[in-house]
Amino acid sequence: MKRTSWFHLYKMLIRTSIRSRMQYKFNFIMASVLAALIQISEFLMVALVLHRFGAIKGWSLHEIGYLFAIMTLSKTLYRTFGNEVHHLEKYLVNGELDQLLTRPMPVLLALLPQNFRIMAGEVLQGGFILCWSLAGMMYSGQIGWIAIPFSLLIILTGAVILFSIGLATATLGFWTTRIEELQTITEDAARTAAQYPLTLYPKWMSGILLTVIPVGFVNYIPSLYLLRGEGGAWVLVAVAAVAVLSLAASLRFWQFGLTKYQSTGS
Amino acid sequence: MLYFTLASKAYSRNLQYRGAHMVHNLASAMFGYMYACLWIGIGADHTLGEYGTQGMISYIAFTQSSLWISGFLTNGLGIPLSVRTGQIALDLMRPVHLFTHLMAREWGQIAYQFVYKSIPIYLLFSIVFSLHWPSDVSTLFYAALGLAGAAYLSICMNYIIGATSMWTTESSWLHWGNHAMMNLLAGFFIPLEWLPNWLEQLAWISPYPFLLYVPTRIYLGFEDGSLLWGTLLWCVFMTLICLVITQVLRRKVEVQGG
Numbered sequence: 103m104k105r106t107s108w109f110h111l112y113k114m115l116i117r118t119s120i121r122s123r124m125q126y127k128f129n130f131i132m133a134s135v136l137a138a139l140i141q142i143s144e145f146l147m148v149a150l151v152l153h154r155f156g157a158i159k160g161w162s163l164h165e166i167g168y169l170f171a172i173m174t175l176s177k178t179l180y181r182t183f184g185n186e187v188h189h190l191e192k193y194l195v196n197g198e199l200d201q202l203l204t205r206p207m208p209v210l211l212a213l214l215p216q217n218f219r220i221m222a223g224e225v226l227q228g229g230f231i232l233c234w235s236l237a238g239m240m241y242s243g244q245i246g247w248i249a250i251p252f253s254l255l256i257i258l259t260g261a262v263i264l265f266s267i268g269l270a271t272a273t274l275g276f277w278t279t280r281i282e283e284l285q286t287i288t289e290d291a292a293r294t295a296a297q298y299p300l301t302l303y304p305k306w307m308s309g310i311l312l313t314v315i316p317v318g319f320v321n322y323i324p325s326l327y328l329l330r331g332e333g334g335a336w337v338l339v340a341v342a343a344v345a346v347l348s349l350a351a352s353l354r355f356w357q358f359g360l361t362k363y364q365s366t367g368s
Numbered sequence: 369m370l371y372f373t374l375a376s377k378a379y380s381r382n383l384q385y386r387g388a389h390m391v392h393n394l395a396s397a398m399f400g401y402m403y404a405c406l407w408i409g410i411g412a413d414h415t416l417g418e419y420g421t422q423g424m425i426s427y428i429a430f431t432q433s434s435l436w437i438s439g440f441l442t443n444g445l446g447i448p449l450s451v452r453t454g455q456i457a458l459d460l461m462r463p464v465h466l467f468t469h470l471m472a473r474e475w476g477q478i479a480y481q482f483v484y485k486s487i488p489i490y491l492l493f494s495i496v497f498s499l500h501w502p503s504d505v506s507t508l509f510y511a512a513l514g515l516a517g518a519a520y521l522s523i524c525m526n527y528i529i530g531a532t533s534m535w536t537t538e539s540s541w542l543h544w545g546n547h548a549m550m551n552l553l554a555g556f557f558i559p560l561e562w563l564p565n566w567l568e569q570l571a572w573i574s575p576y577p578f579l580l581y582v583p584t585r586i587y588l589g590f591e592d593g594s595l596l597w598g599t600l601l602w603c604v605f606m607t608l609i610c611l612v613i614t615q616v617l618r619r620k621v622e623v624q625g626g
Contacts, residue, residue: 132541133540133541135541136540136541136544136545137544139544139545139548140544140547140548142548143547143548143549143551143552144551146551146552147551147552147556147557147558148406148557150552150558150562150563150564150567151406151410151557151558151562153564154558154562155410155413155414156413156414157413158406158409158410159409159412159413280388283388283391283392283395284391286392286395287391287394287395287398290395291395291398291399291402294399294402295398295402298402298406301409302405302406302408302409303402303405304405307405
């Protein structure tokens with residue numbers, strides 16, 4: 103099949119997924135509102151501390167809001183398209199992956215559109231905090247307007263990095279079947295850690311967050327350049343390179359993992 | 369005896385997943401470690417009131433471990449699920465009160481989480497951060513009492529949340545809303561006295577401080593047991609609500625087609 107027709111098929115599957123989602127409108131609206139509420143409470147928790155103490159290791163509330171918002175939006179972008187990668191365990195345990203394997207298309211392409219997730223709550227919340235922190239920093243002259251397109255770019259590279267981490271973790275499921283516990287560490291805990299400046303953590307931990315689980319490249323490293331002028335524009339190029347490399351590596355790993363897949367008997 | 373059997377069954381069912389839970393404990397400990405690092409960072413530039421940096425580390429270690437007693441309970445005590453499957457009709461027919469039945473099961477769950485989650489996580493923190501344990505027996509006693517009260521309160525709150533699924537068929541948003549409130553009003557990450565005044569006052573007219581903040585303050589030796597009267601009061605009040613709600617719920621039950 104040609105590349106364009108794969109894309110056409112992907113678009114069609116996504117459209118179907120959205121239509122099925124919209125059958126439960128009330129649930130969709132409630133889920134969006136609650137997602138926004140949780141996000142608000144998480145950020146407020148830290149905002150309240152900063153309100154009282156001023157700054158954490160020289161990072162202002164606007165700067166930490168920026169780290170937080172970029173992470174939220176990158177995660178949102180990743181989960182919108184790649185939610186089923188995060189929920190691969192379900193397919194492994196129930197044997198649903200077998201069905202996808204029989205389809206005449208790459209497994210990942212069949213898996214991703216199974217549930218195209220519209221995360222309006224996260225977009226609203228992340229977008230709001232991003233605009234608020236950008237506006238605050240622009241007003242004080244810390245950054246210029248150029249930060250806006252760059253921010254959009256690093257949300258994109260961040261989503262690619264998070265997707266790669268998610269895919270690599272999910273791939274381990276071909277050996278272990280259960281991956282939820284591991285995901286809590288590689289996805290949830292790591293992502294939460296990177297919502298704050300990595301200088302807060304001991305060297306071994308920030309080292310892990312920049313190499314083994316490279317979440318630091320989603321928001322922290324680009325922010326060092328964008329917000330604080332450390333390094334040069336090459337930092338952004340390096341971040342994009344990390345994103346491409348992680349994606350390539352995790353796709354290779356996924357391909358290898360698939361060959362080790364054994365269906366679970368029922 | 370029946371209640372004890374229900375609780376012990378819930379406890380032993382969990383024992384099957386001990387291995388997976390230990391991995392999960394590592395993740396939970398990582399969250400606590402991260403929050404402690406945040407306070408260490410803040411403590412480097414500011415004095416942290418009566419707590420000091422080491423005190424705030426102990427604070428976070430205790431709240432993070434206690435989350436498994438008063439925070440992470442079965443969503444709505446399992447009511448939303450049994451409403452969806454229709455099991456609720458059978459549960460209501462049993463010659464046991466729905467509230468006490470579900471509560472007994474949840475106590476088993478909490479007992480398991482206390483032994484296999486709270487204690488390992490706290491021990492890990494004790495080693496990593498060289499925490500001091502209270503030497504006074506009465507402090508430990510009152511803290512344990514505070515935690516037991518917190519667990520009971522949380523059971524009641526989850527029961528109420530679960531019961532709403534009779535009307536909405538979807539109560540997970542209330543469940544998550546409850547978590548959001550825990551983050552802010554229970555003193556999970558930030559002690560209540562450091563909240564803005566209005567928020568602190570709002571917290572104290574809610575039951576949330578009794579879930580984490582009160583047991584933690586008692587454990588750290590900043591309070592005697594007198595705040596436990598508040599816990600008791602809320603427990604009585606919540607029990608009444610749960611009993612009333614069960615009465616209403618009995619009349620409301622509708623079995624959807626199978």
